[in-house]
Amino acid sequence: MSSFQVTGGKKLTGEIVPQGAKNEALQIISAVLLTAEPVTISNIPDIVDVNLQIELLQEMGVKVNRVSRDTCIFQADNVNVDHLGSEDFRQKSGKLRGSVMLAGPLLARFKKAYVPKPGGDKIGRRRLDTHIIGFQKLGANFHFDDAQHFFQLSTTGLKGVDILLDEPSVTGTANILMAAVMAEGKTSIYNAACEPYLQQLCRMLMRMGAKIAGVGSNLLIIEGVESLKGTEHRMLPDMIEVGSFIGLAAMTQSEITIKNAGIEHLGVIPEKFAQLGIKMEFRGDDIFIPYQEKYEIQTFLDGTVLTIYDHPWPGFTPDLISIVLVVATQAVGSVLIHQKMFESRLFFVDKVMEMGAQIILCDPHRATVIGLGRKHPLRGITMSSPDIRAGVAMLIAALSAEGKSTIQNIEQIDRGYQNIDKRLQALGAEIVRVN
Known part of the structure; x- marks a missing residue:
């Protein structure tokens, strides 16, 4: 110590x-899983939580070219989704609350995800209900493993739906948003968080080909698309x-x-x-x-x-x-x-x-x-x-x-x-x- x-x-x-913004980074870096094309992200903060998130992506098969300490090129064209069920992933992801942000992109593109018991700061109860309920409404099923303390999520295909969040959770909004951008049909997220970092995520996804209306408001309207492309993004x-x-x-x-x-x-x-x-x-x-x-x-x-x-x-x-x-x-x-x-x-x-x-x-x-x-x-x-x-x-x-x-x-x-x-x-x- x-x-x-x-x-x-x-x-x-x-x-x-x-x-670069820590809270933006954990969302933006998770979003690279939504496409098989290269995504370049700059102004990445060189901090423990963000570096651990990048390690998690690498271990599941995402190619990471760290051209400098604040810039990475990611390419998720050969992801090993089965690694998410491993003990190694559970141990490492459980240390970082930001790992929950991987679930939305994984459900959207690979139709399954694993969510560990939240890690991070000991500042009080930080529940995952908003995330899980949102995924359920989009058509995902979940099972909680009492012994291993993690959620297993799966879907045969996400479908757009109207969602009213019980709280304007930033991570909950971001996670559900990333799942919805490739869901079939239209999704509305009401009582959505509207922080600048969430607006940044929306703009990045739109450059990738997502269709999102209401950016900066508490009502997001998403028209699902079949696939997303690569992009470049600089953090605030x-x-x-x-x-x-x-x-x-x-x-x-x-x-x-x-x-x-x-x-x-x-x-x-x-x-x-x-x-x-x-x-x-x-x-x-x-x-x-x-x-x-x-x-x-x-x-x-x-x-x-x-x-x-x-x-x-x-x-x-x-x-x-x-x-x-x-x-x-x-x-x-x-x-x-x-x-x-x-x-x-x-x-x-x-x-x-x-x-x-x-x-x-x-x-x-x-x-x-x-x-x-x-x-x-x-x-x-x-x-x-x-x-x-x-x-x-x-x-x-x-x-x-x-x-x-x-x-x-x-x-x-x-x-x-x-x-x-x-x-x-x-x-x-x-x-x-x-x-």
């Missing part, structure tokens, strides 16, 4: 480029990294430029950090965060305490709730953080409180942060990363704290952030990876 040794209190300066910058870097700059009183930030795809993210009092300048597609002695949390118009909560797009992404909470600890003023979508994501705040932050954990979903306005700086401690986003929130706290901090279990951070230690070192951060 590796750790970061961090010496905080350093003001950072310079430019940083966000990686990772909005979670962009938000993380905005928070990092403010928390450490730094002056940072986030290059090629994909501003038009960030939604309300800049607005939420602005509500914490963080100043930003948009320069083309770059975000400049100037040095600030202090930043003050806004109130609602009637003077009541600000609440920041997560919500499906175009609401605020739950992946930045941990970052916002930590950044608020050194602001002036108070804010109620309400994490609605995952019941275990706030369980790292005890460590931030141990660092000296004033936080009231109301229940598993809500925490009140009383900003100290830097009157009492955070102090370095030893802590362990429970999930990707909490790990980076801890790292931001450590970089702003007095003294040295140790962050253990950084494999969680590596799952979602590419070479984060080296990229922050280039800004002047004092951070050392210890294996």
Whole structure:
């Protein structure tokens, strides 16, 4: 197990480029299974979760030419579908929640799929009902193997149908969409997720020959086609990294430029950090965060305490709730953080409180942060990363704290952030990876 040794209190300066979007990558890379023709994907984040997804494709027979660390040419013209039922596939895919995204393309093209018990972050219950019910409505049968903890899916042929999702699940929408593009007839998906990453997937599929209407809305209409062709696709910058870097700059009183930030795809993210009092300048597609002695949390118009909560797009992404909470600890003023979508994501705040932050954990979903306005700086401690986003929130706290901090279990951070230690070192951060 590796750790970061961090010496905080350093003001950072310079430019940083966000990686390709992790959450987009897991969908886009799965979609290469829909065609036997070459698919070129660029701006791929070089992170554990994405590399594991690529390994899964290779092991089932997909040809992968990694022309650079951020660009791959995939060709799924000789897929061994039987490998999906192997113990090796179950073990490896069970470590990665993104492996569930393979099911939709496999059902569409090969008429069978295997879905392992979800892996990934331990941030609460993340059920697969939306995926499985959607596949059933399209005409798939499933069997759950209690002993091996995985779903076996099969179909004699998917047929278009009207689907009302019980929740606007991003992965559920993407999976059902990929299954529907080659189903017979018309499929409508209502209450669909409409995140930029889902829109990216739709546009890629349309370049491959899929017929999709309603992109960017919560109602997708898909006319099934017999086959899809190859294409080229470039991923968006990772909005979670962009938000993380905005928070990092403010928390450490730094002056940072986030290059090629994909501003038009960030939604309300800049607005939420602005509500914490963080100043930003948009320069083309770059975000400049100037040095600030202090930043003050806004109130609602009637003077009541600000609440920041997560919500499906175009609401605020739950992946930045941990970052916002930590950044608020050194602001002036108070804010109620309400994490609605995952019941275990706030369980790292005890460590931030141990660092000296004033936080009231109301229940598993809500925490009140009383900003100290830097009157009492955070102090370095030893802590362990429970999930990707909490790990980076801890790292931001450590970089702003007095003294040295140790962050253990950084494999969680590596799952979602590419070479984060080296990229922050280039800004002047004092951070050392210890294996």
